[in-house]
Amino acid sequence: MILKPQKREQIMPLPVVLLSTINKQGIANIAPWSNITPILRPLDEIIFASWIKRDTLANVREMQEFVVNIPPASMIEELMICSRNYPPEVDEFIEAGLKPRPSKQVQTPGIEGCLAWAECTLSEEIARKSYSLIIGKVVHLEANDDFFNEAGEMDFERAHPLSIMLGAQEMQFTRPIVSGRKAAYAEMFIKIE
């Protein structure tokens, strides 16, 4: 099957996170986000893409910070409430019934009950006509001890982090499962003569 090039998001699973932000008045905003990725191991930066008309983007520009929250699958209904287009003066923690979690290094609260929290400060915005790429520096990273071991590894069969596949008419929430194959990082560096 040949797909149109702009359907490239239908061929790969995307992560699902919740971005929390605040504005100058302290009103909190939450939005689900999938166009987000760390920038190359072992750097400490994260990049996400935002359409221009997003309260999230306005808040990041205003406060120079944001929190990346990793929601469990049990938070899908709240997540979908946050995906609605509320005016900026509406606190989306209250709308979705989610509890703010005080952050350590930024003013923006995280979301209680998430699997992990990456507190970020804005390092760069790459502005395009209709969207922006936001590069954030992770200034504090914390994992929910209920779902991580001492080495900082997620027990994701228990934690149930989310991914998503985009379809022609709708989105399908998915969940990663263990394939059974592990790979040592050193395997990538085996030199073949």
Ligand SMILES: Cc1cc2nc3c(=O)[nH]c(=O)nc-3n(C[C@H](O)[C@H](O)[C@H](O)COP(=O)(O)O)c2cc1C
């Ligand atoms: C699973 C999911 C992923 C999303 N990913 C993005 C994204 O990567 N970029 C974006 O601009 N909007 C994305 N959206 C849409 C925003 O979450 C939505 O428009 C939200 O209302 C924006 O809120 P805000 O205006 O308060 O920032 C996504 C929505 C869902 C449900």
